[in-house]
Amino acid sequence: MTATQPAPAAPPTDAPTSIFDPTLRSVTIGLLALVFLGAFEALALTTVMPAIAADLDGTAWYAMAFTVTMGSGIATLAFAGALADRRGPALPLGLGVALQAAGLVGAALAPTMTAFLLARVLQGVGAGLAVVALYVVANRAFPAALHTKIFAAFATAWLLPSMVGPLAAGTIEQLWGWRWVFGAALVVLALATVALRPVLLPRTVAAPSDPSDALGDLSSAPGTGVPPWPRRAIAVSVLLAVLVIAVNAVAETPGAWRLLGVLGLIAVLVALRPLVPVGTLRARAGLPAPIAMRGLAFAAFAGAEIYVPRLLVEERHLTPTQAGLALSLAGVAWCLASGAQGRWEQRLPLRPTLTTGAALIATGTASAVGVATLDLPWWVLMAGWTLVGTGMGTIYPRLTTVALGQAPAGQDGFVSSALQTVDNVGAAAALAASAIVFATVGAVSVTAGYAACFLLSTAAATLALLVTTRVRPGPNPHETGSHASDPD
Known part of the structure; x- marks a missing residue:
């Protein structure tokens, strides 16, 4: 200040x-x-x-x-x-x-x-x-x-x-x-x-002098006027849903169908643009940056998660129950890290916190590459995936708070929609991309297929780490009167 x-x-x-x-x-x-x-x-x-x-x-x-x-x-x-x-x-x-x-x-x-x-x-x-x-x-x-x-x-x-x-x-x-x-x-x-x-x-909303009505008026956000219906964005979201289903359907099919899957992924990114604040695909500083970082982080997580137990079972010969322990450890770590952010938010500066969380995700996915290619012991992957869970729990509540805190007056619904869209599309695109890569590379070498999928997730986590420099706490536009880009 x-x-x-x-x-x-x-x-x-x-x-x-x-x-x-x-x-x-x-x-x-x-x-x-x-x-x-x-x-x-x-x-x-x-x-x-x-x-x-x-x-x-x-x-x-x-x-x-x-x-x-x-x-x-x-x-x-x-x-x-x-x-x-x-x-x-x-x-x-x-x-x-x-x-x-x-x-x-x-x-x-x-x-x-x-x-x-x-x-x-x-x-x-x-x-x-x-x-x-x-x-x-x-x-x-x-x-x-x-x-x-x-x-x-x-x-x-x-x-x-x-x-x-x-x-x-x-x-x-x-x-x-x-x-x-x-x-x-x-x-x-x-x-x-x-x-x-x-x-x-x-x-009915209580009088301002009545402090008992903690919920206040949820019927509308502060601001002037009613935002117009984003008809184009609504239509595009339906098209995006069809693309997501189609891309995932053809991701593991043989031959030329995989090329259609790649083209579909490109179309998904193009269709995403009207559904998020302008500049999100470039991770522009301000409101777009935390939304972009969240999508990248979730893509890194979702793209690798399904292959963690599969590698442990098929390549390290653990039982499904033992392999599932990796996912449980990551879930517990996510929960504990989120709880720490909720409790000690004021003591943990935003940018170092986000940098640490993204670095943990990148380190954890990189450890999976090492396990796949260097014959490292199975517990390295367990520990690495726990780091990924810790990183996700560290950044998720903070990114949500930052994004909604910068939502312009009357547009927190649009920002909430954008956050959910990048989560879902990021996960779906990452799953489809990983399936295409695993089916293509894995046909030559299963080990290389695993490594390629984990490399994709590491790349997404690294991009999220770079975006941390553009995420900044800002004044709540509900109070400053700033305006976001038109969601349409």
Whole structure:
């Protein structure tokens, strides 16, 4: 802070200091329950999908059960952000919860694989609407001093299902059948809905002198006027979803089809431009930089993650349970690092923190290259992937806080949508690129195939490390009156 800048106003003495403050507790529980549901549903499906495919005679559509949900979610992100900016987060959140409920019921009752896939589309649309609204609610309902804490809590809520979700889903499937797994998810969704009543059914805003209304007015963000509908961005998001599904579908096909996959990846990057702030693909300093860095980091993580247990099982001859320990260690490390950021944010300067986190991710993925090519022991990969989890947990809540803190007035829905878009597209593009590389290089040498995939992730992590120099804390545009680029 320079000598000419006024000191920031001290927060009100009665402002909440904990995300579980009585005025915020219900909303916090509801938000965390939705995050928990997303993780549980994803992990549970992975566990019971073999039984579903066998029961519904849908083995040929096995992978599509995952990709249609991802694609339909991407298709709704721009619409969800625009709706939150125009009408507040309650409407997209309510629609998202309702569609997720319909999808869970449809999946539980599906008589055929076609019906099951349609239910998965409903779940994806609902999740896309809800996750954007979830971040907008967090940004508007919680004081700025608690933003990193609530985003760090999201990581914990995501970790818990990774520890108990597969076991719980497997147990439910064995005792009562796979359909009841979706029933269990529906119970979690119902609990989240009850807890989120203050958001879904907002009351009249209390007078400014009344400090008891900690949630304030979530119906609109500060600013002037109503932002226009980004029709082009909404249309492009649907096209992007189709491209993502198509690219992943052809990624592992032989011959010329892989070339189409490469061309599809280029088309995905082009289609991404209208859905993020101008300058994001160049990682321009300011608002675009933290969004770009988050997409690169998640691409590095997702592109390598699926090959870590595969290498440990196929090349180091560990059991699947032993190999899965690498993913569990990374998940725990992610959670602990996020918790540290939420607790000690004020003591940890932004740029050194982001630099350290990105360096940990790059070091961890590079260790995977060493294990693949230099015949290093398996525990090196375990330790390296733990570093990756630590790095992700270090940067994620801080990048989210920085990006939403720089969202211009009335556009935190757009920024939330952009964050979710780069996460999903980064992961999908990285998975497709890794599949193409592994299928191509691995045909010559399996070891070289693993190394090439991990090198791709190391390159993405290195780019994220370079972007840290362009990420900077800035004044909240809600207060300064600055304007972002037109999301359209």
